[in-house]
Amino acid sequence: MSGKYLKGLVGTTLLVSLISPSISAEPQVFFTEEELATEALQDHHDHEGEHHHAHTLTPEEEKRFYEEAFQKDQLDILNFRFPQTSWRECTDVVTGNYSGYNCANRRQVSVILKDFMDQYMPECVQEALDKVGDGELDQLHIIHDGVLGDRRHSPRSLHAENRAIDIRSFRVRFYDGREKTYVFKGTTNREFYRAFRQCWGQKVSENNGCPYYGGSVERTGSIGWEDRNHQNHMHTSVPYCVGGSYGSYYFRR
Numbered sequence: 453m454s455g456k457y458l459k460g461l462v463g464t465t466l467l468v469s470l471i472s473p474s475i476s477a478e479p480q481v482f483f484t485e486e487e488l489a490t491e492a493l494q495d496h497h498d499h500e501g502e503h504h505h506a507h508t509l510t511p512e513e514e515k516r517f518y519e520e521a522f523q524k525d526q527l528d529i530l531n532f533r534f535p536q537t538s539w540r541e542c543t544d545v546v547t548g549n550y551s552g553y554n555c556a557n558r559r560q561v562s563v564i565l566k567d568f569m570d571q572y573m574p575e576c577v578q579e580a581l582d583k584v585g586d587g588e589l590d591q592l593h594i595i596h597d598g599v600l601g602d603r604r605h606s607p608r609s610l611h612a613e614n615r616a617i618d619i620r621s622f623r624v625r626f627y628d629g630r631e632k633t634y635v636f637k638g639t640t641n642r643e644f645y646r647a648f649r650q651c652w653g654q655k656v657s658e659n660n661g662c663p664y665y666g667g668s669v670e671r672t673g674s675i676g677w678e679d680r681n682h683q684n685h686m687h688t689s690v691p692y693c694v695g696g697s698y699g700s701y702y703f704r705r
C-alpha cells in the first residue's frame with residue numbers, strides 16, 4: 453500500500469465524517485443524462501428479474517482499483533455519489549473479513565452502510581437468534597464476499613457505491629463464551645436468515661424511507677435464496693430512497 457493511497461483515503465474519510473454525521477442525512481445526488489439512460493435500462497431489466505449480480509471485487513482487485521485511480525490520476529473513479537468512510541474490520545464494533553482473507557485494517561464502505569451495520573445489524577442478528585432459540589449476542593463477525601463493485605463495468609449495482617455487502621455467514625460469540633457460525637448457503641439456517649432479513653427490511657424502511665420491495669419486508673434491502681445468483685451469499689444493502697420511494701441509484705436492492 454503506497455503512502456499516497458493512504459493519504460487519499462484518510463482525506464476522504466475526514467471530509468466524509470464532516471459532511472454526513474447521521475443516518476438521516478441522505479445526500480441529494482445528480483446524474484448525467486447518459487447515466488440516467490443506462491440506469492433506466494438496467495433498472496428495467498432488474499425489475500423483470502433478469503438482474504445478474506455485479507462482480508464484487510476481491511481484496512487484490514479492490515487494492516488495485518484504488519491504486520490505479522491515484523497512479524493514473526483517474527480520480528473520477530473515486531468520485532462516489534455518496535459519502536464514504538472506513539470499516540476497520542479487525543477492531544470495529546462489528547468485525548469482519550473477506551472470505552479466505554485476514555480482516556482488513558480498513559475497507560472503504562459508504563457512510564450509510566456502515567451506520568446501518570453498526571446500529572442495526574447486531575440488533576437484527578439478535579432477533580434471528582431469538583427466533584431460533586439461541587443465546588445473547590456479545591460479538592458479531594461477518595464473513596463476506598466483498599463490498600465494492602467497479603463502477604466502470606456493467607451492470608452497476610449498489611456495490612458501485614459501497615452500499616451493499618455480500619454476506620456468506622455471521623460468526624456469533626455469545627455472552628457465555630460460546631461461538632457459533634451461521635452459514636447462509638443451504639437451508640440449515642433458513643429460519644435464522646429469514647428473521648434477519650425481515651428485521652433488516654424493517655430497519656431500511658423505517659430509517660431510510662424505503663417502501664417494502666414488491667410489498668415484501670423480507671426482500672427489502674436484501675437478495676437471497678429467491679434469486680438463482682444468490683444461493684451462496686446474502687446481498688445486504690441500504691438502497692437509496694427519497695421522498696418515500698426508491699431513488700434507484702443503482703437498483704432497488
Ligand SMILES: [Zn+2]
Nearest residue numbers: 616617618687
Ligand atoms: Zn451483492
